[in-house]
Amino acid sequence: MIPHRGxxxxxxxxxxxxxxxxxxxxxxxxxxxxxxVGERLGLDTSARGKLEPLRAKMTKLADRGRLHKRGDGRSTARS
Structure with a gap:
């Protein structure tokens, strides 16, 4: 679960x-x-390894049902 922040x-x-x-x-x-997504956030996207923290966050969102992670590696928002 995402921790309670306050x-x-x-x-x-x-x-x-x-x-x-x-x-x-x-x-x-x-x-x-x-x-x-990394480009929109202003992250350095020149090396794949630099996107791993973002990829992990998107995976967490998918695991929690907020994003749908497709088989081709792309993500879509859930309603």
Whole structure:
């Protein structure tokens, strides 16, 4: 589970960085690759290894049912 970050706010709401990722995927309007999300976040996408922390966050979101991770490695937002 995503840990509770304080008394205020919705307990089920993910932390800010996860919400930003979700917003980027929703705005894409279709399946997106981790690299495209990284570019929108301003991350260095020149080396695959630099995207691994982002890939892990997107996998966590998929495991929690917030994203759908497709077989081709792209992700889409769940309703």
């Amino acid at each position: 008394e205020a706010g919705d307990e089920a709401a993910p932390p800010d960085d996860y919400r930003t990722i979700l917003a980027i995927v929703r705005d894409a309007g279709g399946p997106v690759q981790v690299r495209a």
